[in-house]
Amino acid sequence: MLITPIVTSPARVRRFPPLSALIVGLRSSRPQIIRQREQRDGDTFHASQGSGGIHPLPPSILNHQGSAGTVCRAATFSEFAAASRSRSVSRYPLASRMRHATLPSAGRLFPAPGGYYYVDSEWGTLKEVLLASPEHLSLVPCNAVSIEAVRRGLASCSTRSAEQHRAMAAALTKAGVDVHLAPAMPGMPDLAFTRDTSLMTPWGLVGLRPGALHRRSEVDVVLRAAARSGVPTAGRVESGQVEGGDICLLRPGVVVIGVSGVRTDAAGAEALGAMFKIRGWTVITTEIDARLLHLDTHFCMLDQNLALGCTERLDPAFLAEVAGLGVKVIPVHLDEVSALGCNVLALGQRRIISPGTAPRIDEAVRRLGFEVITVALDEFTRCGGGVHCLTMPLRREAGSFGRT
Numbered sequence: 037m038l039i040t041p042i043v044t045s046p047a048r049v050r051r052f053p054p055l056s057a058l059i060v061g062l063r064s065s066r067p068q069i070i071r072q073r074e075q076r077d078g079d080t081f082h083a084s085q086g087s088g089g090i091h092p093l094p095p096s097i098l099n100h101q102g103s104a105g106t107v108c109r110a111a112t113f114s115e116f117a118a119a120s121r122s123r124s125v126s127r128y129p130l131a132s133r134m135r136h137a138t139l140p141s142a143g144r145l146f147p148a149p150g151g152y153y154y155v156d157s158e159w160g161t162l163k164e165v166l167l168a169s170p171e172h173l174s175l176v177p178c179n180a181v182s183i184e185a186v187r188r189g190l191a192s193c194s195t196r197s198a199e200q201h202r203a204m205a206a207a208l209t210k211a212g213v214d215v216h217l218a219p220a221m222p223g224m225p226d227l228a229f230t231r232d233t234s235l236m237t238p239w240g241l242v243g244l245r246p247g248a249l250h251r252r253s254e255v256d257v258v259l260r261a262a263a264r265s266g267v268p269t270a271g272r273v274e275s276g277q278v279e280g281g282d283i284c285l286l287r288p289g290v291v292v293i294g295v296s297g298v299r300t301d302a303a304g305a306e307a308l309g310a311m312f313k314i315r316g317w318t319v320i321t322t323e324i325d326a327r328l329l330h331l332d333t334h335f336c337m338l339d340q341n342l343a344l345g346c347t348e349r350l351d352p353a354f355l356a357e358v359a360g361l362g363v364k365v366i367p368v369h370l371d372e373v374s375a376l377g378c379n380v381l382a383l384g385q386r387r388i389i390s391p392g393t394a395p396r397i398d399e400a401v402r403r404l405g406f407e408v409i410t411v412a413l414d415e416f417t418r419c420g421g422g423v424h425c426l427t428m429p430l431r432r433e434a435g436s437f438g439r440t
């Protein structure tokens with residue numbers, strides 16, 4: 037079967053209705069799709085499905101100079117109509133304004149066919165993020181932290197998890213981040229951890245392939261929700277397994293993939309890594325301890341040259357490589373990792389959101405001049421995920437060097 041991604045120009049993307057209008061009710065969204073369906077000859081391409089690995093974009097649009105636009109998945113009108121009927125998307129605090137992205141400029145290291153939606157680092161100023169409703173959250177004993185929580189007799193409380201999730205969304209909004217919310221899905225107890233199902237790149241959103249089988253069907257839900265917001269899809273990993281918590285866009289041009297063999301394996305890392313390599317990125321794979329679940333529980337970027345890391349567990353060769361790239365690692369202890377205290381979200385401009393479970397780390401980061409915003413997330417941390425796992429950035433300002 038052939039699929040035909042649709043191409044729009046950045047200028048068209050700029051004219052999209054405000055995201056707040058798209059999210060709350062999506063009443064004005066049909067024109068957006070109509071605009072996406074306008075194709076420009078020469079920029080259209082076909083990618084075959086079912087060939088294994090990831091569907092790459094054609095070389096003709098790689099190394100693109102930033103003028104030809106955005107590659108979009110053609111969302112069907114029925115998807116769009118379904119989205120406009122959805123009620124659950126309207127409950128969150130949303131930024132009423134829409135600040136448009138700085139679109140790709142000549143000076144950019146990786147000009148962006150992805151256009152408006154764009155992420156090339158873990159620390160560029162965060163502008164838009166995708167969350168998913170925790171309505172069906174439950175404590176699945178599928179990682180060391182959640183197994184221990186179940187052993188201690190803990191359970192999930194839907195009222196508290198909803199409150200904490202809303203408070204996190206409110207903190208994001210207050211920090212100038214627009215929030216998109218995927219609807220709840222019965223039978224998907226870990227859906228709220230949107231980080232793991234997909235990855236936003238400079239070229240569009242990539243669907244991942246979770247190693248946890250109970251999470252695999254989450255990918256379609258998240259991709260559909262993103263498509264309703266007009267986020268272009270760049271491809272999908274179709275071999276091996278790879279979860280977003282194991283991926284770190286260390287800086288523009290360097291991606292790290294943690295391989296535990298359980299959630300992310302070598303085949304999945306290779307499939308995803310190929311997408312970056314073909315665009316000239318350096319792909320660093322590092323073996324991680326499966327008991328720590330994901331890379332992002334024990335290695336998280338705070339800023340362009342600063343990270344939190346569990347130096348007692350990370351591979352010394354990886355730490356040496358990171359040091360060679362000029363990134364300083366603030367050591368975190370294993371008990372802080374288990375408390376998800378290392379699993380923080382960089383907002384850019386020296387601001388982070390932290391679950392506040394490791395005061396020593398928060399204090400150390402504050403002393404470095406960061407604003408540390410804490411949100412209570414114990415309903416989620418007992419499931420093995422914190423604020424980094426609960427957020428999937430859709431748009432960050434392009435990472436730029438030279439700043440300290």
Ligand SMILES: NC(=[NH2+])NCCC[C@H](N)C(=O)O
Nearest residue numbers: 179229281330419420421425
């Ligand atoms: N990126 C992360 N660390 N995600 C945490 C996911 C937690 C979830 N209960 C799971 O085990 O899949």
